[in-house]
Amino acid sequence: MPEIDCLEQNRGVNMKLFKKEGADIGIDLGTANVLIYRQGEGIILNQPSIVAVDKLTKKVIAVGEEAYSMIGRTNKNIERR
Numbered sequence: 001m002p003e004i005d006c007l008e009q010n011r012g013v014n015m016k017l018f019k020k021e022g023a024d025i026g027i028d029l030g031t032a033n034v035l036i037y038r039q040g041e042g043i044i045l046n047q048p049s050i051v052a053v054d055k056l057t058k059k060v061i062a063v064g065e066e067a068y069s070m071i072g073r074t075n076k077n078i079e080r081r
Contacts, residue, residue: 034064051081 024039029049036045047064054061055077062070067080 052078053081055079 026037028035028037032049034045034047034049035043038044048068050067050071051063052061052067052070052074053059061067061078070078071080
């Protein structure tokens with residue numbers, strides 16, 4: 001499988017969440033959801049653990065909530081992982 005830049009591909013998640021200096025964070029890579037917790041703020045990210053991939057090109061089409069919303073709405077060339 002080709003290397004995929006998931007940060008570039010992911011339009012739904014604001015990566016500025018990780019740029020706060022000195023912030024203690026916890027990441028839960030769960031079966032159903034990915035959660036990110038920042039001390040003093042609580043849960044700052046809660047996204048479904050799902051990726052939509054184009055079977056033909058092997059490119060990531062969407063992740064998280066965007067990929068979840070595609071279930072049952074895409075053609076047979078899109079698979080969910």
